[in-house]
Amino acid sequence: MKKVITAQNAPAAVGPYCHAQLCDNTLYVSGQLGLDPVTGELPEGVEAQAKQSLANMAAILAEAGMTMQDVVKTTVLLADMKDFGAVNSIYAEAFGDHRPARSCFQVAALPKAGLVEIECIAVK
Numbered sequence: 001m002k003k004v005i006t007a008q009n010a011p012a013a014v015g016p017y018c019h020a021q022l023c024d025n026t027l028y029v030s031g032q033l034g035l036d037p038v039t040g041e042l043p044e045g046v047e048a049q050a051k052q053s054l055a056n057m058a059a060i061l062a063e064a065g066m067t068m069q070d071v072v073k074t075t076v077l078l079a080d081m082k083d084f085g086a087v088n089s090i091y092a093e094a095f096g097d098h099r100p101a102r103s104c105f106q107v108a109a110l111p112k113a114g115l116v117e118i119e120c121i122a123v124k
Contacts, residue, residue, distance in 0.1 A: 007063035010056045011035035014111050019060045027064050031077065031119040032056040033112060046083040046115040047090060053118045054094040061122055070122040071100045077117040081106040087116055 005020035005027065013019065013030065020029040034042055034049025037056065042049055054068075061067055078087060084104065100120070110117050 005060060005064045007056075007060045009037055009059035009062075011037040011040055020064060022064050025124045027061065027066055027070075027122040027124070029057055029060050029120045029122065031075070031117040032060070033110065033114040033117050035112070035114075042112060042114055046078075046080075047086050049114060050087045050090040050116045050118075051094075053116055054090065057118060057120055058094075061120075064122075064124075066122045066124055068095055069098050070124055071095070071098070071120045072123050073101045073121040074103075075119045076102065076104040077107050077110060078104065079107065079110055079113075079115045083115060091118075 001024055003022040004018045005022055007019050010019055017030050020027050032053045034052035036043060036052060043052055058068055076087065078084065
């Protein structure tokens with residue numbers, strides 16, 4: 001079974017892709033910038049963008065009947081690796097005691113001049 005997931009409480013995709021694809025019991029969530037789902041704008045600062053990115057991811061997970069506790073792998077993309085500590089703190093808050101596998105990379109640039117983008121894979 002394959003199903004496209006579109007969450008009402010997450011910002012629209014900024015390109016030709018969907019929020020997520022549910023394949024059997026595995027959810028593949030597209031990278032989420034810290035875009036405000038109402039305004040479509042990025043908040044000021046990496047901390048605010050990281051919080052919003054994770055909130056957007058949580059909204060997509062919820063649409064698929066999942067939570068952050070179902071996440072098994074994340075990929076974090078940073079515009080500047082100097083922001084690792086700040087983003088790591090917010091990430092730890094969002095996941096609590098749950099510790100999914102993770103990769104983190106600095107990239108040359110992110111869409112809309114974002115400072116952070118996070119994607120995940122979740123299994124129910």
